[in-house]
Amino acid sequence: MPPAENHRENRARPSPEALLESARREGRGRLKIFLGAAPGVGKTYEMLTSGRARMADGVDVVIGIVETHGRKETQRLVDGFEIVPRRSVDYKGRALEEMDLDAILARRPALVLVDELAHTNVPGSRHPKRYLDVEELLSRGIDVYSTLNIQHVESLNDVVAQITRIRVRETVPDSILDRADDIEIIDLTPADLIKRLEEGKVYLGNTARRAIANYFSPGNLTALRELALRRTAQRVDEQLLSHMQSHAIPGPWAAGERILVCIDDGPGARALVRLAKRQADRLRAPWSALYVETPHAAALPEAAKTRVAGALRLAEQLGGEAVSLPGQDVAGEIIRHAAASNVTQIVVGKPAKPRWRELLGGSVSHDLIRRAGDISVHVVSVADNDKEARLPASGGKRPFGLRPYLGMLLSVATALAVAELLSQVMDLRNIALVFLMSVLISAVTGGFWPALGASVLSAFALNFFFIPPLYTLTISDPENVVALGFFLLVALIASNLTARVQRQANAARQRARTTEDLYLFSKKLAGTGTLDDVLWATAFQIASMLRVRVVILMPEDGTLAVRAGYPPDDTLVDADIAAARWAWEHDRPAGRGADTLPGAKRLYLPLRTGRTAVGVIGLDDDREGSLLTPEQQRLLDALADQAAVAIERIQLVADVDRARLAAEADRLRSALLTSISHDLKTPLASIMGAAGTLRDYRNALPADDHAALLATVIDESERLNRFIANLLDMTRIESGAMEPNAAALDLGEVVGSALRRAGKITAGHRVETSLPDDLPMLRLDPVLFEQVLFNLLDNAAKYAPAGSLIAIRARQDDGAVVVEVADEGPGLPPADLERVFDSFYRVSKGDQVRAGTGLGLAICRGFVEAMGGTIAAGNRSDRSGAVFIIRMPVEARADSLEPLA
16 A cells, blocks of 8 residues: 555544543533623623523523522523522521532433632532532533533633732632633623623622722733633534544544644754744744654664754743654655644754665655645754754664674685585576675675665676676676676665664664663552552662662652662762752652753753652762663653552552541441440449439438448449459550469369459349369460450340350360350350440340440450460350350460460
């Protein structure tokens, strides 16, 4: 397929990105913004007028919220619309009205009118900003008409403040305008708007006079009008480009000019960029600079690479977009990029190569003119007086070396020797193939120029040694003249093609090596779990792939600190610290080779993700000139993006851990406060009530009541003492200060002591024990184990009904003594069998909440594990009821018990 047809075929395919954007918009409502250049130009009036027109067409239109500000003309337009009632929100004792989002969603009209898109909602609303309410309406498939003034656009906030000297606090992100399906500018001339102000149609009385004297001056209004027009034109241009890409329209559509300047490694690249900038300014058009990186670009001298990097950097400094693309066909890549970007004019430098080299190697400017189609191509002659322009152009040549040429001579000599051996049995045509092989070998090993030399030498050797008359340069047979000519032509073409394929293969190998390095780097980052490992791996990878020295800085205690480097370096001079801080604060490069603080030793680049900046990378080396070539800049961007994502991932994991710990701490704190406020306060209230009654009515109370009140004081005091003891025990366990005082004990003694202590608690239950006489002695801390049994008995008494049986059984099982405490209560929910040992967790049945701190079973586990045993919860198999099973080791395992550190 010819190149032009192939190009048209490629351009006939819709852009995948544009198709995806169209697919994302399907099912969403359409947003139309009435964009005002200033307050009072009539945005709300125009929105209501358009809404009435849609309503007349049979569209279901309602008003979500409209502010008339007392304007009679606007109020008359409101009449006749269905208005969704506003909701009242209480804020600091005042009733404020807001748009009722839920009511609109329930009503589900086809179109809703929402005034003042930048409005801030009352605290406590579902969304903090009204534009977020509009986003939700659009996501539900409801169309929205809304109003906005240009001074509320986030990216223009500083510009508006500089013009008007008034800072607007309510803003909307630019993405809202970018996602709008339609934007209609509502505008008035400064004179007409000032007249409306004087007539009181915008503000009343003194407010109007102050507005005319300050914000609404003719100069301010003119500047705001231009801002509105430019921002809308930018959005319209984006819509045009998206439409062309999604519908595969080849273009360009000259609805607006776009300029593309093509640069190379020649001395006039910077001057070409400046010329394109001047042309773009005259046309008031966006522009960009493009460099196509061919396979031989890797062999360019440093001076040529510096020229390319400087030209691209100059384009960015002058407000253009700098683009670098890899490719073999320079003109084809330029045309493809221009067509995809709706470029209308291409600016390219006049070719500096001699005519004969253009005939052999082609001319980019001539190819562009022939293949550009509807795109205008400007071939200009430029001269650059900068120091860079006086550096010699590279011409794409490699640094000169003798080795390829020596290899070429050896290859031709070998071919000559082989041809001499074969000349006795082969004719001239086959001998010519031997020499052609030497040409191909020279092209593969040495490149184009050694292959060209091999072609000439091979033709000379073939003529001198093998074409009659021998050993002269005379050719007697005309056929041999033709054969020698074709041999030389074929050798030249073959050497050129072979050298080109070799360059492409070298470039492919280099890209494959780079891709492999990036893949291994991404795997390494995916396997790192700490921030220090990620930073060290990043510094090492950048240093090894770009051949530079690297430092990575991150914010620490309000300043930037060196966190990693390769080679290790943690000292920075004042100029470097200032450059790093500037790059961090302004999200732009600073330091060596940059526009800001160029005296620094290193070039500092911000390290960021789409969410936020995470650090700064500093680079330096011992070379003069530009630090990074375009190819190295792309490689650095890829490495930095991967590193930034890995750093953000680790930071997010740390944030999640901190949030989880904070949530757990809040849960424990809430549980503790609940216990203190309820479970600890209850016995205190009983004690205070009984003690107060004894104090006030001591002489009037019968003896039985007197004794009952004293018993209440004692019982509740013991209950309070148990609660406090549980809190103290839990504190000892969690702090690691638990040190069991183990000694050989008889289990029956400890069980008996616990039963006597729990006598009052278990008084309403039947208690049975089953302890075999042949149980071995256990190494236990008697105080801790008694507390474990006491807590288990207390738990059973709380949950088992009065009069039910509480059983304590023990048995020997596989080198351990198993102690079971079982009750006849409702049992434990299966999902809570492990959670019952969590601090402050209490199993509730229905709406019943048992008295206690929720620490008893947690203390049991802590004490048992401190003594080297285990405890588990379960349900009885013979009937309803819970059972707690303690396993304590005996013999050697018990003898090796050590206190906890």
